[in-house]
Amino acid sequence: MKFKEYLTKKNILISLLALFLIGLVNNLYRERINPEKSTAYKRAKKKLDPDLYLTYRLTDRILESNQIKRPIRVAVRKGAFCDMNDQACQALQLLPDIDKSTNFDIWARQVVNTMAGSPNAIAYSNSGTLFLNIPLMKDFMGKPTQLACVISHELAHITQNHSEEQQKEQLKYDLEASKQISNRVKQLHDSQTGAYVMAAIFGGMASAYSGDNSSINQVSTQIQFDRLAAQMAAPEIGKIALNYSPVIGKSINETKGLAPEYLKKAFKSIDSYLRDSSLKLLAFSRGHEYEADLLGLKYVAAAGFNPEECIKVASETMPHDQDKIIARLLPEGTNDPGKEDVPIFINKEEEKDISKDKCDKIGLKGKEKLDCIKKDRRARYCDPNYDDCDEFKSTKRRKTEKVPEAVMEMLSTHPSWERRAKAIKLELKNKKLFNNLKRQGKIARENKKMRDWKYDEDSNSVVISGVLKSPKDVGREDTGTTGIDVDKFLD
Incomplete structure (x- = not known):
């Protein structure tokens, strides 16, 4: 009898352990990158310099998790150390690295910016472009989560059309x-x-x-x-x-x-x-x-x-x-x-008539109120x-x-x-909201497809498409910036 009870308990323990292992393996499988996606990212890593690849991966993750459909171009720049009103120098912020022999003046400004420039990021919502500068990347060495915060902030500027x-x-x-x-x-x-x-x-x-x-x-x-x-x-x-x-x-x-x-x-x-x-x-x-x-x-x-x-x-x-x-x-x-x-x-575009409120409080009516409003408006303007x-x-x-x-x-x-900052801390207290967001983002990342991307060598930037494709088809050189294989499409 005791032997049978022992076997029964042993079987139950084995069954529970098996279920636990199955669940653990399943979770690990779900959390790890799809092998096809991993291959596609390796293809990108060969083309992009390390800073640009890091920015691309974080941006792609944020776009995928939040199901943001808009195409986004990302770039990393040395920028240029400029005076506030130097518009020509400001334009240098958007240029890719210039070789010393090509233009010494631009090269020198860009090099100075890597040492003395302030950390910054710029987003242009009209073109859907996001720039990060090298001084910013230095500040986030070994801190990918903090860099993701900056990218997310700039993406919010783009998705909300703030430039326009x-x-x-x-x-x-x-x-x-x-x-x-x-x-x-x-x-x-x-x-x-x-x-x-x-x-x-x-x-x-x-x-x-x-x-x-x-x-x-x-x-x-x-x-x-x-x-x-x-x-x-x-x-x-x-x-x-x-x-x-x-x-x-x-x-x-x-x-x-x-x-x-x-x-x-x-x-x-x-x-x-x-x-x-x-x-x-x-x-x-x-x-x-x-x-x-x-x-x-x-x-x-x-x-x-x-x-x-x-x-x-x-x-x-x-x-x-x-x-x-x-x-x-x-x-x-x-x-x-x-x-x-x-x-x-x-x-908010709320137009408030200060003069009317002021004269209402005094208790004036009729012509006296109109004269009061006119006099107050003249005084304010x-x-x-x-x-x-x-x-x-x-x-x-x-x-x-x-x-x-x-x-x-x-x-x-x-x-x-x-x-x-106070408003942000208050927002973070809403645990239910942020737990739901984490859950939704995790589900979104389980999609076997991924966003197509195209490396633009001239501008040293990556365009992340809003189009989802099979990982084996993304980042291909024979599909153009639009990611379209036109022969396959027309045939």
Whole structure:
């Protein structure tokens, strides 16, 4: 009896052990790369340099796990060490490595960037292109998860079409600034003409009473000197206008013909308008960064990486350019409202009538309310540099530095990095969401097909297609960039 019980227990143990081993083998099989996929990746590894291959593999994994269908081009660049306004040098950021004998100047800049350049990544959603620079790759030596965080963040910029949105917003703010500049310049031209007319009238009256034409001659001479000065300033104004977009440049060129004292007033106003336009665009850009932060976390989790690593990347490695530029543009002593703990409304097109709300609170009605709204709107759109706005009567220093309330409000609802970091940590507490993403990503990676890819030797980049193919058919040289075997297709 005891012997039979022993055999029964032994059989049960053997059966349980067998089931465990079968499950373990099955899991290992499911987790390991499909042999055909492995062969396809080896084919890519032979063609690509190590940094580009690393970027390709991580990007491919993220695309596959999140089932992102859009084709993506990835590249690794040395870049070039540039001044902020050097557009020619900025273009060098996109060039592949240049040989020393081909162009020494470009080669030298690229080499300097590998030593002194800041870690960075750039995404262009209109072309679906992602660039990583060498200094960034150095910072992530032995840290593939952190590099995946950067790639996921940049992919979020692409999938959400942020480049196109930024271009539209740039045009919108340029048109706003252009209109403000034109209105201010017209006002100054009218003031200058009025001053000449009044001077001529008073000069004529003085001549009539005294019989001496010296007053009229003085007015005529002053006008001639002003015109000569305006002619001499015109070429410089044209050069300045070329530094801006066509619409801004056109408005700046309208300052031609202004006498020196009026021209000085015009450019002080122009500086103020362009500063406000830049602040609004930077706030809009911070909204994109926040959206890419949160979506990038989801991409990372679905790809099987630890999203907690992304906080370390953003806080310790990546530069926060928007925050730094905003700090420089804001008047001395003005804090960045984006650091304040207020509700976040990212890039919402909600038009709020501040004047109406203000007059409603007072309790005015009918004609009194309409007069209140008109008066308040005139006050808010008053030129803070030179007009007698009630809120700028205290000192001349305040007049030249005040930032409009609407701009400050936009900055406050588009968070700085510190507030975005808090939001990321809060998002990561949603364990259920991220566990679901990991599960969905794992299922997506079980697909036996993989995305086709094509190596572009001239640009040293890889195009990862949105088309799924059998691994044996991907990365073939005889199918062209489109991955199509046209003879097979037509036959």
